[in-house]
Ligand SMILES: Nc1ncnc2c1ncn2[C@@H]1O[C@H](COP(=O)(O)OP(=O)(O)OP(=O)(O)O)[C@@H](O)[C@H]1O
C-alpha cells in the first residue's frame with residue numbers, strides 16, 4: 530500500500546528538492562483543495578520544514594543547517610525556536626497564508642522528557658502540534674514500506690526500524706552518523722571540521738572521499754546487521770543525508786546480504802514523510 534498512490538516517490542522527492550532549492554511553491558492551480566500539511570524535522574545537522582497538499586504532493590519547503598538539536602535532544606532551546614520560527618515565516622510569506630499545524634518527529638527510543646522538549650520547540654515557534662511520529666516511521670510512510678527495515682543515516686546517528694505488516698516491531702538508534710565521517714576526513718586530510726564537511730558533501734569528490742569514510746559505513750553496516758538478527762528482513766531502505774555517497778548502498782548490500790534500496794534525495798525522505806499525517810476533522814488550514 531504505497532503512501533502516495535499514483536505518485537512516483539523518486540519524482541516526488543526530486544520535485545520537493547527543486548522547490549527547496551528554488552525557494553518556490555507548487556502553483557495554486559496544481560494543488561489539491563483542502564488544508565496544507567506541515568512537517569518539522571529537527572535534525573542534528575538540518576532543520577527541515579516540509580509543506581504538502583491534502584493529496585500529499587510537495588508544495589514547498591525550506592532547510593536550515595542546525596546545531597540546536599543533537600540526536601533528538603534540544604541543546605539550544607532558544608536557537609531551535611527561533612530557527613523554526615524563521616523557516617515558518619519564510620514559508621508563510623512564500624505561500625501567502627498562515628501555517629497553523631505541524632507534525633514533528635523524534636528519533637526512535639528517546640526519553641519522554643526529550644519528546645516533550647521537541648514538541649515544545651514546535652509549539653513555541655507558533656504551530657499546534659498535529660502529530661509526533663518516530664523518524665523511521667515517517668520515512669516508511671513516504672516510501673510506502675510495510676515490511677522491511679528503514680535505516681536513517683543522519684548527521685548524528687543511525688536509526689533503524691523494522692516493520693512487519695505496516696507495524697514497527699523493532700527500533701534502535703546508534704551514535705554513528707555523518708558527523709563521524711566528517712571527523713575521519715578531517716583527521717585523514719588534516720582539515721578543519723568545516724573544510725572536511727565541505728569536502729565530504731562535494732559531489733565532484735564523492736569517489737575520492739568514499740574510501741576514506743568507508744570504515745564508518747562498515748561500522749553502520751555492523752550496527753544494521755546486529756539489529757537484523759532474529760528478524761526476517763529482505764529489503765533495507767536507506768535514507769538520511771549521510772547515505773548520499775554513490776557507493777554507500779553497495780557496501781551495505783555486501784555487508785548485510787540484503788536488497789538495499791536508496792530513494793532519490795535521501796536527505797529529504799524523513800522530513801517529507803513527517804508532513805504526511807492524516808489531518809483530523811479539526812485540521813483546518815495548515
Ligand atoms: N552529498 C552528501 N554526501 C555525503 N554526506 C552528506 C551529503 N549531504 C549531506 N550529507 C550529510 O548528511 C548528514 C545530514 O543528514 P540529515 O539531514 O539526514 O541529518 P539530521 O536529520 O540532521 O540528523 P539526525 O537524523 O542524526 O538527527 C550530515 O552529516 C551531512 O554532512
Ligand SMILES: [Mg+2]
Nearest residue numbers: 572573683799
Ligand atoms: Mg534525521
